[in-house]
Amino acid sequence: xxxxxxxxxxxxDVIMIGAGPAALSAAIYTTREDIETLLFERGVIGGLAAVxxxxxxxxxxxxxxxxxxxxxxxxxxxxxxxxxxELGEVTAIEDEGEFKRLETTSGTMRARAVLxxxxxxxxxxxxxxxxxxxGRGVHYCxxxxxxxxxxxxxxxxxxxxxAVQEAMFLTRFTTHIDLVVRSTIKASDVLQQDLQKFVDxxxxxxxxxxxxxxxxxxxxxxxxxxxxxxxxxVEFKVDGVFVFVGLSPNSQFLKDTPVELDEVGLVLxxxxxxxxxxxxxxxxxxxxxxxxxxxxxxxxxxxxxLKIREYLEGRAHPVQN
Amino acid sequence: xxxxxTIFTTNTCGYxxxxxxxxxxxxxxxxxxNLDQSPHRQAEALSLSGAxxxxxxxxxxNDDTREVIVGYNLARLAPAVA
Numbered sequence: 001x002x003x004x005x006x007x008x009x010x011x012x013d014v015i016m017i018g019a020g021p022a023a024l025s026a027a028i029y030t031t032r033e034d035i036e037t038l039l040f041e042r043g044v045i046g047g048l049a050a051v052x053x054x055x056x057x058x059x060x061x062x063x064x065x066x067x068x069x070x071x072x073x074x075x076x077x078x079x080x081x082x083x084x085x086e087l088g089e090v091t092a093i094e095d096e097g098e099f100k101r102l103e104t105t106s107g108t109m110r111a112r113a114v115l116x117x118x119x120x121x122x123x124x125x126x127x128x129x130x131x132x133x134x135g136r137g138v139h140y141c142x143x144x145x146x147x148x149x150x151x152x153x154x155x156x157x158x159x160x161x162x163a164v165q166e167a168m169f170l171t172r173f174t175t176h177i178d179l180v181v182r183s184t185i186k187a188s189d190v191l192q193q194d195l196q197k198f199v200d201x202x203x204x205x206x207x208x209x210x211x212x213x214x215x216x217x218x219x220x221x222x223x224x225x226x227x228x229x230x231x232x233x234v235e236f237k238v239d240g241v242f243v244f245v246g247l248s249p250n251s252q253f254l255k256d257t258p259v260e261l262d263e264v265g266l267v268l269x270x271x272x273x274x275x276x277x278x279x280x281x282x283x284x285x286x287x288x289x290x291x292x293x294x295x296x297x298x299x300x301x302x303x304x305x306l307k308i309r310e311y312l313e314g315r316a317h318p319v320q321n
Numbered sequence: 322x323x324x325x326x327t328i329f330t331t332n333t334c335g336y337x338x339x340x341x342x343x344x345x346x347x348x349x350x351x352x353x354x355n356l357d358q359s360p361h362r363q364a365e366a367l368s369l370s371g372a373x374x375x376x377x378x379x380x381x382x383n384d385d386t387r388e389v390i391v392g393y394n395l396a397r398l399a400p401a402v403a
Binding site for chain 2: 043051067071072135143144145149240
């Protein structure tokens with residue numbers, strides 16, 4: 001590409017890929033330092049936090065905070081300092097030395113520094129019926145789809161914080177929930193204490209050591225969940241299934257780039273949260289070694305922003321558009 | 322520009338916020354049907370989308386053809402409202 005054509009490519013100080021808690025926190029820090037910052041979000045601003053009913057362990061909120069409210073406040077704060085959020089997707093990153101070249105749904109762009117903060121999505125369990133009945137009885141977002149189960153019965157699959165938190169949220173709609181847990185409940189002690197109240201009230205029944213084998217549909221709707229417990233086949237007659245069995249990294253777009261990933265697809269970084277590509281940083285759930293907490297994502301975002309500032313200060317002056 | 326846009330939402334749905342945000346950014350008006358406030362319209366949303374989920378966005382074009390977009394799907398929503 002000739003020099004004139006390169007000059008026509010929109011160029012930014014920092015492009016952040018994702019607009020969840022990590023990127024929004026980073027953007028608050030970069031924009032307050034007058035570092036021009038563009039964020040790309042292909043899904044929901046606020047990431048998984050925005051579709052979580054309530055976040056109880058984020059510091060500063062003694063009564064917990066609704067995920068959607070936290071996400072909207074983070075967005076407002078970042079935008080107050082000048083962050084620009086574009087609804088779209090980055091599909092490739094290429095290292096051109098001082099600049100990183102990004103292919104996006106808004107065309108080719110360049111940035112002096114990049115923050116990868118694409119987070120993760122809920123993992124599928126991979127049993128027969130799961131994909132076939134997706135949206136017709138199999139769900140991954142309680143705050144989106146729970147309202148369709150007023151007066152009905154559900155199975156929630158999983159035993160971590162998300163499964164327990166969302167099962168309790170879903171009791172506001174349902175008559176009963178079977179909580180199907182592969183091994184033991186891994187949720188925090190506080191959540192387990194809250195869960196016990198719903199168990200005592202007969203709203204939730206916990207099935208430990210129960211492996212989901214199949215989600216069975218009849219007439220294009222969920223009819224029952226088939227599972228195995230202690231070597232015996234068991235079944236749960238339910239109207240719908242919500243799955244919360246862990247997280248899957250949003251790193252597919254990095255597969256054909258030079259950015260190094262670990263064996264599960266999380267982005268590798270050094271102690272400065274910088275990837276193997278100089279000027280490309282990573283923060284939040286997508287980082288190999290991350291603790292998958294909103295609070296730690298926010299902290300990593302702030303750290304990444306400060307490291308980006310150091311990186312940019314060691315280079316030429318920020319771009320003038 | 323479409324003739325009419327209707328979005329089925331719930332109070333707690335983050336993806337519904339995104340659809341509304343996108344349409345507002347494009348300067349497009351819409352009618353919102355909140356299923357927490359109007360649960361009797363759930364069956365209508367289900368029959369339009371075939372899915373028990375929100376958001377469901379119904380775009381009525383000037384020739385009265387209709388496009389139904391399930392979820393926050395920019396790849397379908399953007400051309401439908403262009």
